[in-house]
Amino acid sequence: MEGEAPPLVPPHNSSYFFTTSLPSTSLHLPSLLHPPQLESQIAPDFDWVALLSGPIGYGDPNSVPASASVITSENRGEEEKGGKEKRKASRTKKAIRPKFAFQTRTTNDILDDGYRWRKYGQKAVKNSTYPRSYYRCTQHMCNVKKQVQRLSKDTSIVTTTYEGIHNHPCEKLMESLSPLLKQMQFLSRF
DNA sequence: CGGTTTTGACCAGCGC
DNA sequence: GCGCTGGTCAAAACCG
Numbered sequence: 001m002e003g004e005a006p007p008l009v010p011p012h013n014s015s016y017f018f019t020t021s022l023p024s025t026s027l028h029l030p031s032l033l034h035p036p037q038l039e040s041q042i043a044p045d046f047d048w049v050a051l052l053s054g055p056i057g058y059g060d061p062n063s064v065p066a067s068a069s070v071i072t073s074e075n076r077g078e079e080e081k082g083g084k085e086k087r088k089a090s091r092t093k094k095a096i097r098p099k100f101a102f103q104t105r106t107t108n109d110i111l112d113d114g115y116r117w118r119k120y121g122q123k124a125v126k127n128s129t130y131p132r133s134y135y136r137c138t139q140h141m142c143n144v145k146k147q148v149q150r151l152s153k154d155t156s157i158v159t160t161t162y163e164g165i166h167n168h169p170c171e172k173l174m175e176s177l178s179p180l181l182k183q184m185q186f187l188s189r190f
Numbered sequence: 191c192g193g194t195t196t197t198g199a200c201c202a203g204c205g206c
Numbered sequence: 207g208c209g210c211t212g213g214t215c216a217a218a219a220c221c222g
Binding site: 120121123125126132134145147 | 210211212213214215216
Binding site for chain 1: 193195
């Protein structure tokens with residue numbers, strides 16, 4: 001079976017899933033806080049701030065507008081072990097972690113979401129021309145992961161799946177907000 | 191030199 | 207039980 005389109009929805013029980021189309025190749029947080037003109041399936045009242053200020057995929061699935069193409073399936077939990085035990089545990093215990101998947105129309109596989117990621121694997125997947133890449137948050141003690149895969153059906157679309165909760169602030173977000181916070185602190189003195 | 195990417199090997203889950 | 211598949215590890219290569 002050649003060219004069989006991968007399912008629009010990721011195979012796992014994603015917490016959230018929606019499709020969007022970005023004009024640029026990157027997804028800088030400031031622009032996300034004020035989303036550009038997306039020819040998207042995202043509701044205009046989509047809670048971007050909650051999505052991005054909180055850990056990715058975090059929060060109440062009910063807060064996601066029904067008009068967004070969303071799958072909600074709560075799966076949250078923990079996994080903390082060392083070495084192979086951890087590896088084993090992460091596979092045996094059905095990973096109960098928040099997941100969040102979305103698609104972007106971009107030529108760039110790497111989505112700049114403000115966090116720093118280290119690639120730890122790449123794998124050819126069945127029924128897909130393009131490999132799936134596996135990334136992990138570089139922040140120590142933060143075991144958030146993400147998968148990136150380009151659709152073979154529509155090569156301009158990249159599916160990004162986040163898994164887990166960041167336990168630290170977003171560097172770029174803090175970077176961009178710090179002048180504003182300083183200004184607010186200054187003004188609050190009056 | 192330290193951090194990141196690449197890539198083959200390994201392992202567990204799942205379907206048959 | 208076996209083979210397939212997806213996810214991860216880890217050593218080597220690469221890069222700034």
